[in-house]
Amino acid sequence: MRILFLSYWGLDDPLTISTVFPHLQLLIQRSDIESILLVTIERDGRKPVFNPPFPISKVEYAPLISEPGRNVLVTKTDDFLRFPKTLVELATQHRSDFLLARGAPAGALAYLVWKRNKLPFYVESFEPHADYMLESGVWKSYDPRYLFQRYWEKKQKQLALGLLPVAENYRQQLIREGVSGERIVTVPCSVDVAAFKFDEARRKQVREQLGFASTAPVGIYVGKFGDIYYDTEAFDLFKAAADHFGPAFRLIILTPNPPAEVRSKLARVGFSKDEVFVVKAPHADVPGYLSAADFAFAPIKPAPCRLFCSPIKVGEYWAAGLPVLLTEGVGDDSAIIRQEGGGAVFNLDQPSSVPAAIKQIAVLLQSPNYRQHTVKLAERHRSLDRATLAYAKFFAPQAV
Structure with missing residues (x-):
């Protein structure tokens, strides 16, 4: 198997280090996994050095560079217009069998890739991100980011081969919404x-x-x-x-x-x-x-x-x-x-x-x-x- 692993955070972000790296280590230990292409989103305009504290013989790295210094709405709009095309190209070059997205925002990009080439995808750390941001007061109900993210989460529920929510509470909620329990496994944010x-x-x-x-x-x-x-x-x-x-x-x-x-x-x-x-x-x-x-x-x-x-x-x-x-x-x-x-x-x-x-x-x-x-x-x-x-x-x- 060849996996494109998409993190919505930058390579040096604490969330990548604490949640993505441990899962990469689990995957590279499997004999049936030939290669993993790790893709992160870098928001400071630079390509970081990929030098994690674990063996990376099976891992390739390709950052997506987000243009810094602009209005956040302009930046995010540009990201979601540009990145799906780039991800399609990366998946083709890597010969990826499927895309594994970390988090619902990354899952939104996975769905947009699926629209272009039908590449199967899974979403781990799947949460209702749009509602998080709305209920926290970060986004408004009329914010395009909220409206698009909520729609994309609906498509992830419909189309992902598997969803890995971080709470059993959400697994039960997804089942109540009509998502098949066979497509859902609860995986809380794991810790070494x-x-x-x-x-x-x-x-x-x-x-x-x-x-x-x-x-x-x-x-x-x-x-x-x-x-x-x-x-x-x-x-x-x-x-x-x-x-x-x-x-x-x-x-x-x-x-x-x-x-x-x-x-x-x-x-x-x-x-x-x-x-x-x-x-x-x-x-x-x-x-x-x-x-x-x-x-x-x-x-x-x-x-x-x-x-x-x-x-x-x-x-x-x-x-x-x-x-x-x-x-x-x-x-x-x-x-x-x-x-x-x-x-x-x-x-x-x-x-x-x-x-x-x-x-x-x-x-x-x-x-x-x-x-x-x-x-x-x-x-x-x-x-x-x-x-x-x-x-x-x-x-x-x-x-x-």
């Missing part, structure tokens, strides 16, 4: 559990580097602020945790948002510069910072379609043994936490739920084996084995 394993030596090293006491309760947040994530409210949540744990509490924030802006917002809610550490960290450094922490924040904006998502950060937190302070109604994870532990759930529409959830986190931290228990959640719900089984079902030779 071993790569995020708690490391006591790294914990000590990082805390010493940051000037954090070995006994200090430390919370961590990995990700951006705004869009589908809380912004101002997230800083209030950090402050509520600091108030509960007292003066010894310390906070680590790994974010692509401008550090000065983040520090200013932290100062506004009462954090001093010695109580927080803010940096944009490469993905390879994230496990060390997670080992240095005791629990983690996942302040995701609630919305009806949020039940259908699977935040990669939650899986990485669990793999490092960190209980998660998570918004209610997020993917399958909120229900997992309620039923199996591994954190606490809050709802800002119920203000009393915030101190209750933080107190629940504090109780969990008193258990001597809380990290071991939490890691088991990652092994059960976020293991790469889920993707392996899905690929075995869909990518058998007779399925192509």
Whole structure:
């Protein structure tokens, strides 16, 4: 088999590194896969160097270069006009048997390729992206991006050979919409559990580097602020945790948002510069910072379609043994936490739920084996084995 693997993100984007690379590694281990053409979309106008930290003998790389510095609507329109033609050419040159798209926006391009040459396609990490953006306030109902993306998602449901949603909640919803269950396998955003394993030596090293006491309760947040994530409210949540744990509490924030802006917002809610550490960290450094922490924040904006998502950060937190302070109604994870532990759930529409959830986190931290228990959640719900089984079902030779 020869696969064209399309990522909607750039090669160096943390989402490509954390979600695409592990799946590439799974695929290249299969003896029946001859070649994979990885295609990413680069939005800074340059072609990056492809040098991943794993063997690439079966992998070729071809970026799609998006023109930078223009209005976002103009850029996206140009992308969706130009890229399908280029993808058709790349698939022909590569002799691809099918296209595997990562995410519904990439799935939209896969559908547009199918319109031209009927190349079979699958969509993994399939989510209702158009509704995400609408309910988060990023797009309006009359925005052409919303209207087109929603239509393209409808076509993906009709035409993809297989859909791999990230939440069981969404698999059930797709079945209710009339999509055959035989074409759907749930694969939550997978995590290499071993790569995020708690490391006591790294914990000590990082805390010493940051000037954090070995006994200090430390919370961590990995990700951006705004869009589908809380912004101002997230800083209030950090402050509520600091108030509960007292003066010894310390906070680590790994974010692509401008550090000065983040520090200013932290100062506004009462954090001093010695109580927080803010940096944009490469993905390879994230496990060390997670080992240095005791629990983690996942302040995701609630919305009806949020039940259908699977935040990669939650899986990485669990793999490092960190209980998660998570918004209610997020993917399958909120229900997992309620039923199996591994954190606490809050709802800002119920203000009393915030101190209750933080107190629940504090109780969990008193258990001597809380990290071991939490890691088991990652092994059960976020293991790469889920993707392996899905690929075995869909990518058998007779399925192509």
